[in-house]
Amino acid sequence: xxxxxxxxxxxxxxxxxxxxxxxxxxxxxxxxxxxxxxxxxxxxxxxxxxxxxxxxxxxxxxxxxxxxxxxxxxxxxxxxxxxxxxxxxxxxxxxxxxxxxxxxxxxxxxxxxxxxxxxxxxxxxxxxxxxxxxxxxxxxxxxxxxxxxxxxxxxxxxxxxxxxxxxxxxxxxxxxxxxxxxxxxxxxxxxxxxxxxxxxxxxxxxxxxxxxxxxxxxxxxxxxxxxxxxxxxxxxxxxxxxxxxxxxxxxxxxxxxxxxxxxxxxxxxxxxxxxxxxxxxxxxxxxxxxxxxxxxxxxxxxxxxxxxxxxxxxxxxxxxxxxxxxxxxxxxxxxxxxxxxxxxxxxxxxxxxxxxxxxxxxxxxxxxxxxxxxxxxxxxxxxxxxxxxxxxxxxxxxxxxxxxxxxxxxxxxxxxxxxxxxxxxxxxxxxxxxxxxxxxxxxxxxxxxxxxxxxxxxxxxxxxxxxxxxxxxxxxxxxxxxxxxxxxxxxxxxxxxxxxxxxxxxxxxxxxxxxxxxxxxxxxxxxxxxxxxxxxxxxxxxxxxxxxxxxxxxxxxxxxxxxxxxxxxxxxxxxxxxxxxxxxxxxxxxxxxxxxxxxxxxxxxxxxxxxxxxxxxxxxxxxxxxxxxxxxxxxxxxxxxxxxxxxxxxxxxxxxxxxxxxxxxxxxxxxxxxxxxxxxxxxxxxxxxxxxxxxxxxxxxxxxxxxxxxxxxxxxxxxxxxxxxxxxxxxxxxxxxxxxxxxxxxxxxxxxxxxxxxxxxxxxxxxxxxxxxxxxxxxxxxxxxxxxxxxxxxxxxxxxxxxxxxxxxxxxxxxxxxxxxxxxxxxxxxxxxxxxxxxxxxxxxxxxxxxxxxxxxxxxxxxxxxxxxxxxxxxxxxxxxxxxxxxxxxxxxxxxxxxxxxxxxxxxxxxxxxxxxxxxxxxxxxxxxxxxxxxxxxxxxxxxxxxxxxxxxxxxxxxxxxxxxx
Numbered sequence: 001x002x003x004x005x006x007x008x009x010x011x012x013x014x015x016x017x018x019x020x021x022x023x024x025x026x027x028x029x030x031x032x033x034x035x036x037x038x039x040x041x042x043x044x045x046x047x048x049x050x051x052x053x054x055x056x057x058x059x060x061x062x063x064x065x066x067x068x069x070x071x072x073x074x075x076x077x078x079x080x081x082x083x084x085x086x087x088x089x090x091x092x093x094x095x096x097x098x099x100x101x102x103x104x105x106x107x108x109x110x111x112x113x114x115x116x117x118x119x120x121x122x123x124x125x126x127x128x129x130x131x132x133x134x135x136x137x138x139x140x141x142x143x144x145x146x147x148x149x150x151x152x153x154x155x156x157x158x159x160x161x162x163x164x165x166x167x168x169x170x171x172x173x174x175x176x177x178x179x180x181x182x183x184x185x186x187x188x189x190x191x192x193x194x195x196x197x198x199x200x201x202x203x204x205x206x207x208x209x210x211x212x213x214x215x216x217x218x219x220x221x222x223x224x225x226x227x228x229x230x231x232x233x234x235x236x237x238x239x240x241x242x243x244x245x246x247x248x249x250x251x252x253x254x255x256x257x258x259x260x261x262x263x264x265x266x267x268x269x270x271x272x273x274x275x276x277x278x279x280x281x282x283x284x285x286x287x288x289x290x291x292x293x294x295x296x297x298x299x300x301x302x303x304x305x306x307x308x309x310x311x312x313x314x315x316x317x318x319x320x321x322x323x324x325x326x327x328x329x330x331x332x333x334x335x336x337x338x339x340x341x342x343x344x345x346x347x348x349x350x351x352x353x354x355x356x357x358x359x360x361x362x363x364x365x366x367x368x369x370x371x372x373x374x375x376x377x378x379x380x381x382x383x384x385x386x387x388x389x390x391x392x393x394x395x396x397x398x399x400x401x402x403x404x405x406x407x408x409x410x411x412x413x414x415x416x417x418x419x420x421x422x423x424x425x426x427x428x429x430x431x432x433x434x435x436x437x438x439x440x441x442x443x444x445x446x447x448x449x450x451x452x453x454x455x456x457x458x459x460x461x462x463x464x465x466x467x468x469x470x471x472x473x474x475x476x477x478x479x480x481x482x483x484x485x486x487x488x489x490x491x492x493x494x495x496x497x498x499x500x501x502x503x504x505x506x507x508x509x510x511x512x513x514x515x516x517x518x519x520x521x522x523x524x525x526x527x528x529x530x531x532x533x534x535x536x537x538x539x540x541x542x543x544x545x546x547x548x549x550x551x552x553x554x555x556x557x558x559x560x561x562x563x564x565x566x567x568x569x570x571x572x573x574x575x576x577x578x579x580x581x582x583x584x585x586x587x588x589x590x591x592x593x594x595x596x597x598x599x600x601x602x603x604x605x606x607x608x609x610x611x612x613x614x615x616x617x618x619x620x621x622x623x624x625x626x627x628x629x630x631x632x633x634x635x636x637x638x639x640x641x642x643x644x645x646x647x648x649x650x651x652x653x654x655x656x657x658x659x660x661x662x663x664x665x666x667x668x669x670x671x672x673x674x675x676x677x678x679x680x681x682x683x684x685x686x687x688x689x690x691x692x693x694x695x696x697x698x699x700x701x702x703x704x705x706x707x708x709x710x711x712x713x714x715x716x717x718x719x720x721x722x723x724x725x726x727x728x729x730x731x732x733x734x735x736x737x738x739x740x741x742x743x744x745x746x747x748x749x750x751x752x753x754x755x756x757x758x759x760x761x762x763x764x765x766x767x768x769x770x771x772x773x774x775x776x777x778x779x780x781x782x783x784x785x786x787x788x789x790x791x792x793x794x795x796x797x798x799x800x801x802x803x804x805x806x807x808x809x810x811x812x813x814x815x816x817x818x819x820x821x822x823x824x825x826x827x828x829x830x831x832x833x834x835x836x837x838x839x840x841x842x843x844x845x846x847x848x849x850x851x852x853x854x855x856x857x858x859x860x861x862x863x864x865x866x867x868x869x870x871x872x873x874x875x876x877x878x879x880x881x882x883x884x885x886x887x888x889x890x891x892x893x894x895x896x897x898x899x900x901x902x903x904x905x906x907x908x909x910x911x912x913x914x915x916x917x918x919x920x921x922x923x924x925x926x927x928x929x930x931x932x933x934x935x936x937x938x939x940x941x942x943x944x945x946x947x948x949x950x951x952x953x954x955x956x957x958x959x960x961x962x963x964x965x966x
Contacts, residue, residue: 157185168278171288173269177229181217190219193246201248202317205255206309209320212241212259213302215266220244221259236274236342238267238335254317261328264335268295271338274347281387281440282422287395290418291334294411301327326407333408337415340394344386388442389477392420392516396478417515423477428512431487431528434494444476444484445469445491453499453669465673465791469495479516486529493532493787496670497539533786536670540787544671547763550794552608553675556663557683558752559690564603568595569698576657580618583657588614613664618655621688622817629810658695663687674791682798686752689807693744696820699827700737706830707733712838721901722841728908729833732915735947736823739919742943750939751804759797763790804936809929815922822915833904840900916953919944 162176193201208218217223224240241259243252268291276288305323309315342348386394395416402408426443429435436447451468469492476484513521540546554560569576571591575583595601596609603609617624662684667675707713707730717723765785799808806812923941930937948954 157188169273169276170285171276171292172273178216180229181219181222193220193244195246198248198251202251205247205251206315206317206320209255209258209262209317210302210306210309212262213265213305213324214299215239215262215269220247221255232270232274233348235270236267236347238263251317254321258321258324258328261324261331264328264331265295265298268331268334268338271342275338275341279440280385281391281442282426283388283391283419283442286422287391287415287419290415291338294330294334298327298331329407330411333402333411337395337398337412340398341386341391344390344394387440387475388423389444389472389475389480392416392423392477392479395419396516413517417517420477420515424512424514424516427480427487428524430491431525431532432494432512434491434496434498434532436491442475444472444480445488446472453672465492465676468492477516479521480525483522483525483529486525489786489788490525490529490532493536496673497532497535500539500670536787537785537790540671540674540790541763544668546671546674547760549608549667549671549675550759550763552606552611553665553683554756555603555606556612556665557687558748558756559687559694560748561602562694564595564598564601567598568592569695571595572657576661578657580616580655580657580660583616583660585614585616588657588661611666613666615662615664616657616660617662617684617688618660620655620659621685621692622813625685625807626810626813629808629813659692661688661691673787674794679794679798682795682802685807686798686801686805689805690744690747692820693740693747696823696827697737697740697744700733700740700823703733703827703830704737706834710834712834712841717841719841719897719901721905722837725901725904725908726837728905728912732826732908732912736826736915738947739819739944740823742947743940746940746943747805750936752801755797755800755804759793762793804934806937812922812925812929815918815925818918819915819922822911822918826911826915836900836904840897840904912951913953916948916951919948920953923948 159179161178164172164174164176166174190204193204196204204220208221211218212221221241221243223229224242227239228234229239239262241262243255247255272288272292272295275284301324305320308323309320339348395412399409399412399416402412423443426436426438429437430443430445436443436445438445438447447469448467451464453464469488471484471488480487513524515521559565568591571594572588575587575591592612592614596603596606596612598604665675665680665683713726717726762785802808806816923945926937926941926944930941945954
């Protein structure tokens with residue numbers, strides 16, 4: 001220890017429990033006045049100290065001192081009592097300093113190895129040495145030599161201060177709570193206030209206030225009953241203080257007004273301990289560090305007040321109150337802010353708060369489990385924790401409400417600046433590198449690491465792009481509310497570019513704002529957003545050649561051009577006619593690869609032809625589309641889930657290779673963000689629809705060839721009824737072919753092609769605005785398109801095509817399905833009609849050449865007849881073949897040629913009725929939806945009306961009988 005005694009610092013006072021003002025108020029020696037929170041052994045006493053305690057207290061303010069006067073006596077105070085009290089202050093102060101040095105040595109030694117305890121009187125005598133007054137030492141020695149044998153000494157009171165173990169709160173206090181003053185022995189209680197004069201009362205109250213300001217009890221100011229300093233909730237609320245009775249009313253009111261600041265300080269100190277725990281996040285830690293800095297300045301002020309109290313006799317309670325007024329206002333503001341945080345965290349009461357997001361908590365717990373974490377209290381995030389952007393929002397809201405108070409505004413501005421620094425660090429890392437360093441889940445962007453880009457190959461909901469990075473809506477700071485989506489997109493774009501190796505993550509971005517009050521804050525967000533968007537657009541349009549990818553999709557899924565595909569259908573006809581479960585997909589893939597590499601076709605020059613695959617979908621197109629369009633109750637933010645093969649759905653028993661053929665297309669990352677599985681499904685739906693129209697057109701074309709080249713159809717029969725029946729068949733075939741061709745032309749030329757050109761124009765417009773040859777970003781050119789807008793344009797293009805092709809309306813789908821089924825049945829059973837016609841024609845039933853048939857036709861007919869099998873058991877069920885509708889009778893059991901002809905007319909009448917009626921229902925529905933939804937359907941309605949002219953159903957309204965058939 002140093003040879004010269006020095007005043008103890010307040011850190012030493014709080015650690016050892018010995019305060020510099022310990023014995024000044026009572027006027028006794030250092031060992032005669034106890035103080036709450038003194039160091040080890042400081043509350044022990046002996047017989048001599050007990051004997052002289054009352055004598056010294058009673059004569060302290062009555063006798064006139066002859067020793068050196070206290071510094072406060074230079075003020076010339078006229079009251080002799082106060083001067084006599086002041087005369088002993090200086091000597092007691094020197095004695096207290098020496099006792100404090102000795103106590104520090106004892107406390108240090110005790111922490112190492114507990115030696116024999118030394119009585120306070122002995123330590124005081126050892127510290128004071130020869131300066132101790134003889135009048136005090138003689139009674140102690142006498143009492144020690146002649147103890148009272150019949151009255152045992154009370155057990156000494158030995159309060160100790162201990163070091164607490166480390167916690168998750170780095171700013172937490174590590175000194176134990178001192179014992180209550182009410183637990184001290186009666187012999188250590190001070191003299192009642194009413195026995196002291198007014199000046200002495202003021203002196204001891206000022207001394208006690210200096211301790212109370214630091215959260216310790218004084219001799220006459222103590223904790224109120226019901227307050228338990230060992231309970232965290234009580235300390236967070238702040239202690240209530242009580243003044244021992246006997247204080248003059250003029251002093252009591254002034255003292256009570258200053259005690260609120262002491263309560264606020266204790267509550268703030270505990271708030272810092274609690275709020276700086278690990279689970280409260282970096283923003284709370286920064287806020288607590290800023291508050292701790294202010295509390296340190298507060299303690300410096302208390303030390304300065306003590307120095308002024310010791311050196312200035314004119315330092316009164318009123319002067320003390322004047323000095324602490326501004327600080328009291330600052331502490332009250334901090335306490336109100338802390339109280340609001342504690343209520344939001346449910347640490348003070350049971351009020352519920354909706355600002356916490358339990359989904360985030362569950363996701364955070366699951367993420368910790370995936371990362372190998374444990375579900376222990378230290379790792380679990382509570383539902384009531386107010387952290388991150390919510391903390392900044394509370395401070396900003398309070399700053400707005402206190403804008404009329406300059407002192408409070410300056411204080412809250414400083415707190416907001418300090419608390420926002422870690423948040424701005426995370427924000428800059430996200431804006432400039434696309435990375436999230438958020439161990440406490442307090443950033444406004446939430447990352448779900450379980451969603452990986454490898455799932456893009458089988459993800460039909462765009463989960464990677466839509467849900468990998470999302471906004472925590474309830475944790476957005478008010479400063480970022482207007483640019484929240486820009487912040488999200490900037491990081492998402494950079495994250496994609498970074499995963500593709502386009503961002504140097506080691507490059508540190510310099511000169512970025514570190515707080516929200518920086519004038520460059522919004523410019524930083526906007527510039528980062530523009531740079532990220534430009535980087536990703538350049539990556540997609542140049543490095544990965546997105547326009548060429550889209551053109552490739554148009555070749556394969558929209559059959560533009562279709563020369564290669566017609567060749568593929570011809571080569572694979574034998575395989576595609578099989579039932580879908582018997583189709584050899586590998587063989588079809590080989591045929592497709594052969595066709596795509598055929599020299600002379602446009603697709604042979606396509607660099608992405610290796611990405612096209614052949615697959616089979618056992619579910620028909622109509623069923624899959626109806627399943628999608630009939631979905632109801634989609635939650636906000638969710639998307640339609642298309643049909644996948646692993647979902648249970650009844651497949652079509654009559655499905656073959658033609659009706660189940662489907663193409664698939666694989667793209668690498670990051671092009672898979674634009675051409676995702678969700679968009680690929682839309683391409684597949686349009687492809688299957690166009691393929692069904694092309695296949696039906698080819699079937700009807702084959703029927704036309706049969707009708708024109710077949711002997712039974714081309715020669716003129718002598719039976720007039722059969723010729724009339726033939727013309728009705730040809731007319732129905734022509735109407736069906738007009739319907740299919742006009743529908744195919746409308747879908748390709750009037751729906752897909754104009755929308756495709758519009759999409760390419762928007763893409764080229766963005767490509768042209770993306771910067772010049774100098775590589776300048778598009779931020780200086782004004783309005784620019786973003787990657788999300790490009791993705792949305794792509795999806796909108798496909799949705800528009802599906803809607804205008806009548807694939808998203810359940811009623812139109814049902815009508816269209818019946819029409820397609822009618823046409824397919826008619827084309828499929830052309831050969832059966834030929835055989836029935838041959839049986840019904842009397843000219844062909846005999847062995848003689850009909851008069852209206854040429855010799856060549858007759859020889860050809862004879863050769864065909866000889867090749868036919870003698871038994872017709874292989875023919876399909878005639879009753880099924882003739883039933884285009886659910887009603888009607890078969891042709892079996894015919895009773896002659898007239899009966900056969902009548903049956904043929906009946907079958908044809910049912911086909912004509914079925915086709916005409918459903919076509920008119922479709923026309924009426926198209927008129928309705930053209931007026932209410934899509935005006936482009938008027939063109940299709942006009943085209944299809946030509947196929948129904950001259951029939952009895954032309955002009956049929958849906959309210960008459962059409963609606964009931966659907």
